[in-house]
Amino acid sequence: MAGIRYKTGRKTLSLLLMGLAGLLFLVAARRPEADDRQTGGIVGRITYATVPPDESFEPTDAVVYLTGEGLDDAPGVVQAEPRVSLLNQIDYTFVPRVLPVVAGAEVRFHNGDSELHNIHTFDGGRRVNRMFNRSQLPGSTFTRTFQEPDSILVRCDLHSQMIAHILVLPNVFHTMPGDDGSYSVVGVPPGRYEITAWHELFGRVSVTVDVASGEITAVDLTFSDPLE
Numbered sequence: 001m002a003g004i005r006y007k008t009g010r011k012t013l014s015l016l017l018m019g020l021a022g023l024l025f026l027v028a029a030r031r032p033e034a035d036d037r038q039t040g041g042i043v044g045r046i047t048y049a050t051v052p053p054d055e056s057f058e059p060t061d062a063v064v065y066l067t068g069e070g071l072d073d074a075p076g077v078v079q080a081e082p083r084v085s086l087l088n089q090i091d092y093t094f095v096p097r098v099l100p101v102v103a104g105a106e107v108r109f110h111n112g113d114s115e116l117h118n119i120h121t122f123d124g125g126r127r128v129n130r131m132f133n134r135s136q137l138p139g140s141t142f143t144r145t146f147q148e149p150d151s152i153l154v155r156c157d158l159h160s161q162m163i164a165h166i167l168v169l170p171n172v173f174h175t176m177p178g179d180d181g182s183y184s185v186v187g188v189p190p191g192r193y194e195i196t197a198w199h200e201l202f203g204r205v206s207v208t209v210d211v212a213s214g215e216i217t218a219v220d221l222t223f224s225d226p227l228e
């Protein structure tokens with residue numbers, strides 16, 4: 001009896017193994033070739049050669065982003081990106097002040113105050129996205145989608161101190177620096193790209209960067225003079 005049970009067990013085991021091998025083969029065969037490429041990364045620091053006299057200056061309000069071929073539909077990242085971003089209004093302040101989003105993502109505008117606000121948007125000059133100007137009741141929410149890369153200034157006409165910037169970017173490869181100015185962008189497909197740092201008081205600074213498979217490239221970016 002013990003022998004029969006043993007044989008049955010072995011047969012089941014080998015069938016299971018064969019099934020598993022078949023499954024693994026199918027998974028391997030279905031994997032797109034692009035997924036086999038290893039990614040690289042970029043790390044660095046954002047610094048300011050000049051400190052602007054503006055009271056609203058926050059060094060961490062910078063955005064670092066990559067542009068170049070193959071980034072907009074890089075495998076494995078498009079699906080992972082959250083497609084909704086929130087621009088809140090708390091204590092007569094837009095939160096966050098700087099909101100980077102991917103083109104085509106939904107931006108949710110929420111009035112978290114008990115006071116009437118107003119959302120007035122101004123585009124970066126290319127007129128690629130539809131701008132709007134509307135009042136917003138306390139506690140209410142509405143959404144808008146910006147389809148093209150742009151830098152959009154957001155104001156409240158009722159409270160002049162309320163300012164925000166929505167930076168619409170072409171892909172998910174962007175970030176904001178930490179308190180010490182350091183940043184990192186990882187999971188980048190190998191290639192040659194432009195890396196740009198943006199700040200509302202300085203504009204943009206860009207350099208070319210080569211990202212190699214399985215490697216981390218160091219790039220420091222320095223803002224020189226504030227915009228006039």
Ligand SMILES: [Cu+2]
Nearest residue numbers: 117118156159
């Ligand atoms: Cu307001």
